[in-house]
Amino acid sequence: MRELSVVITVINEEDNIHPLINEIRNALAGMDYEVIFVDDGSTDATKKRIKEIIDDRVILVELKKNYGQSTAMTAGIDHATGKYIALLDGDLQNDPADIPFMLTLLKKEDWDVVAGNRKNRKDGMFLRKIPSKIANYFIRRWTKVYIKDYGCTLKIFKREIAEDLGLYGELHRFIPVLAAMQGARITQVDVKHHARKFGKSKYGLGRTFRVMSDLVTMIFFRRYIQKPMHLFGTMGFISLFFGVIINIYLLVLKILGHDIWGKPLLILGLIFLLGGIQLITIGIIAEISVRTYFESSNKKTYQVRKVYDATTV
Numbered sequence: 001m002r003e004l005s006v007v008i009t010v011i012n013e014e015d016n017i018h019p020l021i022n023e024i025r026n027a028l029a030g031m032d033y034e035v036i037f038v039d040d041g042s043t044d045a046t047k048k049r050i051k052e053i054i055d056d057r058v059i060l061v062e063l064k065k066n067y068g069q070s071t072a073m074t075a076g077i078d079h080a081t082g083k084y085i086a087l088l089d090g091d092l093q094n095d096p097a098d099i100p101f102m103l104t105l106l107k108k109e110d111w112d113v114v115a116g117n118r119k120n121r122k123d124g125m126f127l128r129k130i131p132s133k134i135a136n137y138f139i140r141r142w143t144k145v146y147i148k149d150y151g152c153t154l155k156i157f158k159r160e161i162a163e164d165l166g167l168y169g170e171l172h173r174f175i176p177v178l179a180a181m182q183g184a185r186i187t188q189v190d191v192k193h194h195a196r197k198f199g200k201s202k203y204g205l206g207r208t209f210r211v212m213s214d215l216v217t218m219i220f221f222r223r224y225i226q227k228p229m230h231l232f233g234t235m236g237f238i239s240l241f242f243g244v245i246i247n248i249y250l251l252v253l254k255i256l257g258h259d260i261w262g263k264p265l266l267i268l269g270l271i272f273l274l275g276g277i278q279l280i281t282i283g284i285i286a287e288i289s290v291r292t293y294f295e296s297s298n299k300k301t302y303q304v305r306k307v308y309d310a311t312t313v
Helices: 017-027 046-053 069-079 096-108 125-143 159-163 171-181 205-223 228-255 264-296
Strands: 004-010 033-039 058-063 084-089 113-118 155-158 186-191 304-308
Touching: 004 017, 004 069, 004 096, 017 033, 017 046, 017 096, 033 046, 033 069, 046 058, 058 069, 069 084, 069 171, 084 096, 084 159, 096 113, 096 155, 096 186, 113 171, 125 171, 125 205, 155 159, 155 171, 171 186, 171 205, 205 228, 205 264, 228 264
Parallel strands: 004 033, 004 084, 033 058, 113 186
Antiparallel strands: 058 304, 084 155, 113 155
């Protein structure tokens, strides 16, 4: 078992591969490490560039198609052999030189997770920084896990924490919350952040609604996974209370001789009440069903086309 596994998920990052591996080799010189690139369905020369640098420390996990960053991270963690696992972006914006300090802190202070905080973030203000700050605020407020920068990929874990994260959908942003659910001790440190030199970002405002949907899921699993009746029971009694009040009001109107059928209050109340409860409940039940399906049957959420290492290239 190696000391450290560095997991890097990439999609269409052909120009970043060689500079990135050079930075990693310089930063981790003298350490017992491995680098696991996960190609998440690239359509350019990314896979070719990675195969050019494969040696006894570098392997490539090629997925059959684009599954998304969370699933690609899971694939990388599954193929890692290190005692500690680091997650790193493949776009050169994270700095591998921060890894040794973070690893030393994790071992010396006996933390379970050391998360990076991009102190001087080199991204666009309106499309990246402001939406990220808003998202971080709501995640902290609603999950009660106080990390400044949830969007920073650079994190280091003890192996047992990384293996049990359960990354689905877009949940990579909520890794600290998932770790906290395991009882992990988490700290954060300021890390360097660089402007993108090659290629373009794969993320935009379009992911906002997916992140918000996953936030609802995280709130449920963080607060109610062991006591779902506290959530659904409360919602049910509140719903029942308003339903009784509305029906009493309508009954009084009926007794007084008013025609209550077709009233907007009756129709609108039923539509919003029943429709909202059904949609939320179906979403949570579907999430639980997916987790049960994959975890109870030991199935993976991805398929690997081929794994390349020094013996197969």
